[in-house]
Amino acid sequence: MTVPILMIDAVSKRFTRRPGLAERLAGKFTGGGKPVTVHALTDVSLEVAKGEVLGIVGESGCGKSTLGRVIAGIHAPTSGSVTLNGQQIADQRRGNIHKLTTQVQMIHQDPFASLNPRMKVGETLAEGPRYHGIIPADQVRTRIRALLEQVGLEAAYADRLPHQFSGGQRQRIAIARALAMQPEVLVLDEAVASLDVSIQAQVLNLFMDLRHDLGLTALFISHDLSVVRHVCDRVAIMYLGRLVELAPADQLYADPRHPYTRALFASIPTVGTGRGRFEAIKGEIPSPIAPPPGCAFHPRCPFAGPRCRAEVPRLTTAGPVRTVACHLNDGGVDMQKGAA
Amino acid sequence: MTAALDVKGLTTRFETRAGHVTAVNDVSFAVQPGRIMGLVGESGSGKSVTGFSILGLIDAPGEVTAGAVLVDGVDLRQLSTEDLRKMRGRKVAMVFQDPMMTLNPVLRVGDQMTMAVRVHQPMSKSDALQHARKALEVVGIPSPAERLKAYPHQLSGGMRQRVAIAMALLHSPSVIIADEATTALDVSIQGQILAEVRELADETGAAIVWITHDLAVVSSLADDICVMYAGRIVERGTAEQVIGGPRHPYTQGLLDSIPARHEPGRKLPQIPGSTPQLSRLPEGCPFQPRCPRATDLCRTEPPLDVRDGQAVLCHHPLEGV
Numbered sequence: 015m016t017v018p019i020l021m022i023d024a025v026s027k028r029f030t031r032r033p034g035l036a037e038r039l040a041g042k043f044t045g046g047g048k049p050v051t052v053h054a055l056t057d058v059s060l061e062v063a064k065g066e067v068l069g070i071v072g073e074s075g076c077g078k079s080t081l082g083r084v085i086a087g088i089h090a091p092t093s094g095s096v097t098l099n100g101q102q103i104a105d106q107r108r109g110n111i112h113k114l115t116t117q118v119q120m121i122h123q124d125p126f127a128s129l130n131p132r133m134k135v136g137e138t139l140a141e142g143p144r145y146h147g148i149i150p151a152d153q154v155r156t157r158i159r160a161l162l163e164q165v166g167l168e169a170a171y172a173d174r175l176p177h178q179f180s181g182g183q184r185q186r187i188a189i190a191r192a193l194a195m196q197p198e199v200l201v202l203d204e205a206v207a208s209l210d211v212s213i214q215a216q217v218l219n220l221f222m223d224l225r226h227d228l229g230l231t232a233l234f235i236s237h238d239l240s241v242v243r244h245v246c247d248r249v250a251i252m253y254l255g256r257l258v259e260l261a262p263a264d265q266l267y268a269d270p271r272h273p274y275t276r277a278l279f280a281s282i283p284t285v286g287t288g289r290g291r292f293e294a295i296k297g298e299i300p301s302p303i304a305p306p307p308g309c310a311f312h313p314r315c316p317f318a319g320p321r322c323r324a325e326v327p328r329l330t331t332a333g334p335v336r337t338v339a340c341h342l343n344d345g346g347v348d349m350q351k352g353a354a
Numbered sequence: 355m356t357a358a359l360d361v362k363g364l365t366t367r368f369e370t371r372a373g374h375v376t377a378v379n380d381v382s383f384a385v386q387p388g389r390i391m392g393l394v395g396e397s398g399s400g401k402s403v404t405g406f407s408i409l410g411l412i413d414a415p416g417e418v419t420a421g422a423v424l425v426d427g428v429d430l431r432q433l434s435t436e437d438l439r440k441m442r443g444r445k446v447a448m449v450f451q452d453p454m455m456t457l458n459p460v461l462r463v464g465d466q467m468t469m470a471v472r473v474h475q476p477m478s479k480s481d482a483l484q485h486a487r488k489a490l491e492v493v494g495i496p497s498p499a500e501r502l503k504a505y506p507h508q509l510s511g512g513m514r515q516r517v518a519i520a521m522a523l524l525h526s527p528s529v530i531i532a533d534e535a536t537t538a539l540d541v542s543i544q545g546q547i548l549a550e551v552r553e554l555a556d557e558t559g560a561a562i563v564w565i566t567h568d569l570a571v572v573s574s575l576a577d578d579i580c581v582m583y584a585g586r587i588v589e590r591g592t593a594e595q596v597i598g599g600p601r602h603p604y605t606q607g608l609l610d611s612i613p614a615r616h617e618p619g620r621k622l623p624q625i626p627g628s629t630p631q632l633s634r635l636p637e638g639c640p641f642q643p644r645c646p647r648a649t650d651l652c653r654t655e656p657p658l659d660v661r662d663g664q665a666v667l668c669h670h671p672l673e674g675v
Binding site for chain 1: 396397510512513540541542543544545546548567568569570571573574575597607608609610611612613614615616618619620621622623624625628629
């Protein structure tokens, strides 16, 4: 295997909301008013090789966006570290953080919110590289024009404002803006989720072309399993802030090992499978403020036993290149009877 | 068998600065009791406006200018405002994408449900509460008696949508219109609700119009499918027909752009261009600038209305099944 370019080592991220004065006063009578902690990420470790596209999949509250933001240097992790080419992203709070975080660029879900409506497209694209001195000033204009053409737009669009573009075109502009920084790693956070299916296909094709031409390394965060399968080499499944399964895409889709992954696949409607086949997961996603003890999935898991309720399953190998965090895989559970 | 919902030639126009925009253009379809009709289209295709038009919920500058909406044989468009209000909720109910559009945030679930019951059926409060509790049970809400005492903000998104669906069911309406009702939900919760909806149609005999952009959802949920493009229904047939053998090039294009239908990593067939603005529709067939089968005929003449079985609006339809 090639040397990983991006290493995420035991990253945890907690968000704590401290109550205001009024709440603390009220709390004296009601017993409330205590700080509330959201466990957004718990002990997540991943490695991403150069040129690899890693998919991150999960439902709302699973921490996939938080992970993307930690990698992009927007949030500092509560514990653990993220290193890019051997240098820590998280620790670079001063000075160096500029240089490093420009090497990770994010593309967001909503291109209507992510582009400044008052800035011409050309200015939007030029702002970052100019500020960071990535492109020599006299070459900015030609580079921007070349970038627009690279993402399938016309060079003349540089003089237009975002409202003159459709959603799909805006997402192309957002991609061009990320590429203008010549990043080492791209983080795409639900980048095609808000697009219509015909436009989504266009943007996915563009992404695959760019990846091929530029050798991009990317984290592709999505809730859409069919999109992820199409563009990703490896896929990480997350549930309630933890990594539950990590495998090459073909292996994961052919043979999902974690009960949550299986349930997720079963509950997703697919075109052409016929009518009325929903094998739904029971129950709801628990709150990340008070995650259940033991395995976070146990209240919804058909195989859960006493061990699952008490002990958090570790990520263990389930093949040469795949890992899964489930007591089933640990030899401690009988599929029929549940965990011993 | 008479259709529970029979929409004939429904046309809705909006007055804009750019002139008249026909958001819904001569839309016709029928839904039999107990069947689910999937109304599919991309943004701006007019699918939601169709839903609102059926219920007479179009406000100025929009107006339903033509057509009939027959519910159990009664034309909603001929009714007075007062009579139409009596039909809404009792005979025809709607479920929206955002359940907070349906639910009043300052009322307990039980209070607003009993109000909704007593508007159409005179009964005591306690009887109405019993009725509401049963409706919550039907949509699979655990411990419904407790949920009745909760405020909407105390429920999760999926739970709220179930309550909204339960409210739509209160009067066992003949027709339920659901507009992107599971789009905002997580897939595992969506799966649960779709399973409930399927069961509902089978057991209560309600005719359901399921409006969505998601072909995968309609393919596994619906009995019949209508595909909309630029305000018109361009293809109509059973789910097997439309998914298995689409006749309109647009439907074919939509199905082809779904990644799951292709080898991973391969380039996806794409529909070139983007959906046209309704105020500036191209001559002839609205889909012709993006269509691989378009000929000179398509650029001048409006598309041919083919209505043998699997209806399609096209000069050069595909073979179908």
